Amino acid sequence: MSRYRLLPTPAQEAVLRGHCAHARYVWNLAVEQHSHWRPGRAGAPGFLQTVQQQALRDFARAMAAFFDPRNPAGRPSWRKAGRDEGFRIVGRRGRQWDVRRLSRKTGEVWVPKAGWVRFRWSRTVPPGVRSYRVSMDRAGRWHVAFAAIPDPIPAPGNGEAVGIDRGVVVGAALSTGELLHVPGLTAPERNRLRRLERKLARAKRGSNRRGRVRLAIARLRARETDRRKDWAEKTSTGLARRFDIIKVEGLQIRNMTRSARGTRQNPGRNVRAKAGLNRQILRSGWGLLARRLEEKAIGRIEKISPAFTSQRCSACGHVDPKSRESQAVFRCTACGYACHADVNAARNIAAGHAVTARGGDGVTRPMNREPHLLASLTGRE
């Protein structure tokens, strides 16, 4: 998805808000009636408009994904006004919609009922676009995202394999010894965020001040997300170009997010600590990186069983939890081999054998927006 800042006129903004409201209404209506819904019954009544029809089709797809045992998608959930605003237009470019460039920095996308809406041409609109999504974030900014399948990157043909360990200390570690750091906010930005959060806690509900503070917080968070996305794009492209085979741990994110809550019979232990860790993992950009790798290095990703990758010595094979000296240091209790703990795990992953693959990054989250179009285009839905 390449995302561009959309710049609607006030009149167009009113139309876009209307589309969002319609899409949300239809979606929520479908959520409410989901008990009657069965796979294959996607029927959209004839009087519905493009936006509503698409929302309903998307809901049907989200439900189908939810029922699909191979797919870890969450149950479609409610959309809230002001928070999950967006709609999708699908169809052939030049027929149902179109995009054109006005000047070096400005482009226009044709939106039903709103006409040509300007956007910042911050990079080339990729070829092969089949749909776009218009969304409004919590800071009130509009974006348009064009969905295209990223071009698969050909294997370099050097026979090299790499193991990647999703780190807790760093973003990811490679079996080559490289450590990948996910960019976040800078120290001054983090301080500012903390100050704003304290301010928010003190601000009176419904006051103008509170609104301004919330907006500033939303902007900082959006900046962090943008950086992480950018990192995932660049890193996945780099890895797909350098290595023939890319090995990652299978199912790890899902297992960890699952373990936090536990069940009623077996309540999870350390729920709060684990929930914190889970948040960190989901926020680390790892899920996005894994997804992009699968799209760019098609058929070259191997999922390795995560058992003992952090406790096994990559030099002699000895397995001992005590070898994991600390979060960052691995020191083998048998042979004395010492190494960055995440790099040691990445080396075990590089040496591992593939387990049965599961779709996507294995992350389960509640779905309150259109399922990723890429999934349907690549047939992994």
Ligand SMILES: [Zn+2]
């Ligand atoms: Zn050893």
